[in-house]
Amino acid sequence: MIVVRRKPIDEILKMVGRHTRVMLVGCNTCAAVSLAGGQKEVDTLIELLSLAASRKGFSVEFSDAILERQCEPEFIEKLDSQGYDAILSLGCGAGVATLAGDNDKPVYPALDTLFIGSAQGFASWQAECSACGSCVLGETCGICPTTRCAKGILNGPCGGVKDGTCELGDRPCAWVEIYDRLESLGRIDDFGKTMPAKDNSISARCCEWDMTKEGDDS
Amino acid sequence: MNLHDALSSGTFAVTSEVGPPKGTDVSEMLASAEILRGRVHALNVTDNQAAVMRLCTLAACIHLKNAGHDAVYQVTCRDRNRLAMQSDLLGAASFGITNVLALTGDHIVVGDHPAAKSVFDYESVQLLETIVDLKGGRDAAGNELHGVPDFTIGAVVTPDAKPFRPQLAKFEKKVRAGATYFQTQAVYDPESFTSFSAYARGLGVKILAGVVVLRSAGMARFMNKNIPGIEVPQALIDQLEASNDPVQTGIEITARFIEQVRSECDGVHVMAVGAEHLVPRILDAAGL
Numbered sequence: 429m430i431v432v433r434r435k436p437i438d439e440i441l442k443m444v445g446r447h448t449r450v451m452l453v454g455c456n457t458c459a460a461v462s463l464a465g466g467q468k469e470v471d472t473l474i475e476l477l478s479l480a481a482s483r484k485g486f487s488v489e490f491s492d493a494i495l496e497r498q499c500e501p502e503f504i505e506k507l508d509s510q511g512y513d514a515i516l517s518l519g520c521g522a523g524v525a526t527l528a529g530d531n532d533k534p535v536y537p538a539l540d541t542l543f544i545g546s547a548q549g550f551a552s553w554q555a556e557c558s559a560c561g562s563c564v565l566g567e568t569c570g571i572c573p574t575t576r577c578a579k580g581i582l583n584g585p586c587g588g589v590k591d592g593t594c595e596l597g598d599r600p601c602a603w604v605e606i607y608d609r610l611e612s613l614g615r616i617d618d619f620g621k622t623m624p625a626k627d628n629s630i631s632a633r634c635c636e637w638d639m640t641k642e643g644d645d646s
Numbered sequence: 647m648n649l650h651d652a653l654s655s656g657t658f659a660v661t662s663e664v665g666p667p668k669g670t671d672v673s674e675m676l677a678s679a680e681i682l683r684g685r686v687h688a689l690n691v692t693d694n695q696a697a698v699m700r701l702c703t704l705a706a707c708i709h710l711k712n713a714g715h716d717a718v719y720q721v722t723c724r725d726r727n728r729l730a731m732q733s734d735l736l737g738a739a740s741f742g743i744t745n746v747l748a749l750t751g752d753h754i755v756v757g758d759h760p761a762a763k764s765v766f767d768y769e770s771v772q773l774l775e776t777i778v779d780l781k782g783g784r785d786a787a788g789n790e791l792h793g794v795p796d797f798t799i800g801a802v803v804t805p806d807a808k809p810f811r812p813q814l815a816k817f818e819k820k821v822r823a824g825a826t827y828f829q830t831q832a833v834y835d836p837e838s839f840t841s842f843s844a845y846a847r848g849l850g851v852k853i854l855a856g857v858v859v860l861r862s863a864g865m866a867r868f869m870n871k872n873i874p875g876i877e878v879p880q881a882l883i884d885q886l887e888a889s890n891d892p893v894q895t896g897i898e899i900t901a902r903f904i905e906q907v908r909s910e911c912d913g914v915h916v917m918a919v920g921a922e923h924l925v926p927r928i929l930d931a932a933g934l
Contacts, residue, residue: 578753579724579764583771584816586750587804587831590874596753607812619815622823625728625772625786 429546430458430520431553432465432539434473437480440516443536444477445486447514452538453507453527454494455519463551464539465518467494473518473538490516498523504530543575561630567618569609574626576602582623648716649688649745650798652913653827653852659913660934661718661829661854662925663690666706668699675706678922679715685929688716688745690829690915694725697757704734707743718800719743722751727767728776728786735780739795747800747829748773748820770801771816774823801825804875805833805842813875817846827852829915831875834882834899836906843911852912857903858919859928860896863887897924901931 434440444450452470459465474490481488491512497503498519504526509515514534517524521541528535543555558575564582565572574580578596585603588595592604610616652659664678679689689710693703707717719738721731735746754764768776776786783794801820807813820828828846833839833855843853858876860866863886866878882899889895904914914934916925 578755579750579766579769581750581766581769583769583819585807585812586769587802587807587813588752588874589807589813591808595874596755601812603816604809604812607809607815619812620818622771622775622819625768628767 429461429544429553430522431542431545431555432459432462432520433542434464434469434518434539435537437476440473440536440538441477441480441484441486444514444516445481445484445488447488447534449489449491449512450477450514450516451509451512452490452492452516452518453498454492455496455498455517455523456494457497457499459498459519459523459539461547462553465520465523467492470494470518473516495519495523499526501526501530509533559631560626561634562627564623567621567623568606569613569615571602571606571609573602573606576605580626582625584619647687649718652687653798656912657687658908658934659688659827659852659854660686660916660929661688661690661913662686662916662918662922663692663718664706664710664922665692665695666701666703668701670701672701672706672709676709676713678918679710679713681923681926683715685926685934686916687913688718690718690720690747693720693722693749693751694757695752697724697752697754697759699757699759704738704741704743707738708741711741711743716745717743718745718747720747720749721773722749723766723768723770723773724751724754725765727765731768731773732776732780732785735777735797736791736795739780739797740793744796745798745800746777747802748777748825749802771819771823774799774801774820774825778824798827799825800827800829802831803828803846804831805839806831806835806877807875818849821846821849821851825851827854827912829854830856832856832858832869832873832917834876834878834903836903838877839907840910843907847912854913854915855904855907855911856915856917857900857928858917859900859921859924860886860892861921861924862892862896893924897927897931900928901933904928904932904934 454470455465470492495503499522516536516538517527518538524537544557545553545555548554555575560574585601589601594601664675691703691706707719710717748770750769754762777799781797783791803817846853863883866883869876870878886892
């Protein structure tokens with residue numbers, strides 16, 4: 429899923445504080461599961477923004493809507509924003525962009541989009557994928573070195589690992605974990621295979637993906 | 647004798663390092679190099695060490711070369727992509743700077759420009775392969791070079807890394823990628839170092855033991871706590887604690903270490919870490 433985090437109230441208010449009627453639009457897919465864009469978070473944000481706006485002497489009216497998915501036009505069609513002069517999206521970057529492309533009103537992001545990740549328990553997520561367009565998870569037992577290694581190293585731990593922890597101190601060393609998992613799966617010989625540098629032209633050319641335009645290479 | 651000749655003739659190699667300045671005044675760097683003239687085979691030049699922005703390594707290497715020193719051009723992958731690294735390497739070779747040391751590099755966020763974009767287009771193993779390609783007359787994309795560099799290719803290893811086996815596997819990749827000599831992270835335990843060195847030399851590469859002189863018990867404890875891959879034994883910390891002249895004791899500890907491992911490795915890399923003036927005293931004490 430796409431993991432998101434709400435921006436600070438002051439930053440949001442700077443964007444929407446000068447408008448008079450703002451519609452907050454939640455997204456019931458990733459952003460809701462990220463505990464940042466569901467109905468509950470929309471309601472909370474309206475309360476926080478109303479309070480902050482009145483403290484600053486702004487006169488803004490906030491109301492709410494929820495879309496099942498902000499990143500798909502067929503869901504966005506259902507949004508009726510008549511009478512509003514701005515939209516505040518509680519979706520990921522793709523949601524904000526899709527809403528903005530489909531609307532003649534200004535659309536602002538209430539959230540920052542962090543990463544593609546997995547849930548690690550309540551209200552905790554871990555980055556798992558950088559959408560690089562050339563997956564190596566088959567070589568690394570499902571642990572992405574491009575994402576989970578701070579330097580995106582493809583060939584083993586750097587000299588910064590200390591007792592299995594990354595030199596940044598905020599995560600386990602991805603390569604120590606990959607080593608352990610390869611070993612437990614009886615694949616330790618694979619660790620010795622040198623991985624070539626990433627072909628970055630794949631992601632550079634991946635601004636869109638239209639399956640209907642591609643030939644069948646299967 | 648320069649580093650390449652020392653390594654190829656089996657002479658015990660001695661290297662140290664200098665750091666380029668923050669700014670354009672290279673006089674202090676050249677003064678540090680001057681004290682080591684005739685004492686070392688080559689001087690490493692660090693590359694934005696600890697992700698702190700400084701005068702560029704290549705320019706510093708040229709200054710050293712012009713002053714008659716043999717420089718080791720350290721190349722990290724943090725700040726430059728594969729085009730920039732290759733063109734700088736060719737530039738270095740065009741000035742006759744052919745000792746290179748490939749490193750991945752400390753992460754940007756630990757340095758003085760933490761908001762900068764980390765590059766890491768390559769890491770050390772891939773960089774080594776590309777340096778070998780250049781030496782073979784081709785760039786990383788397979789294009790032919792007009793004028794081919796003759797590099798002496800080095801890398802680094804941390805013999806006391808924890809855990810060790812993944813580090814060892816990475817070291818073996820560096821050997822296969824084409825590194826011919828290694829400078830190690832600072833090591834203090836002769837037994838553990840020589841066992842690593844024996845294995846590594848068996849793979850056909852030269853090993854230069856990394857040493858950092860301990861100037862106080864506090865420094866030793868700080869390094870154990872904060873520097874990855876450094877293990878100062880408690881007995882050494884106790885010696886420094888009990889000493890009336892801990893700097894002299896630290897020099898003696900370093901000299902004793904070098905004597906103990908000398909026959910089991912190919913050289914020593916003396917890292918000054920802010921005490922360049924002590925390096926000649928260390929070399930004196932070690933009889934180098």
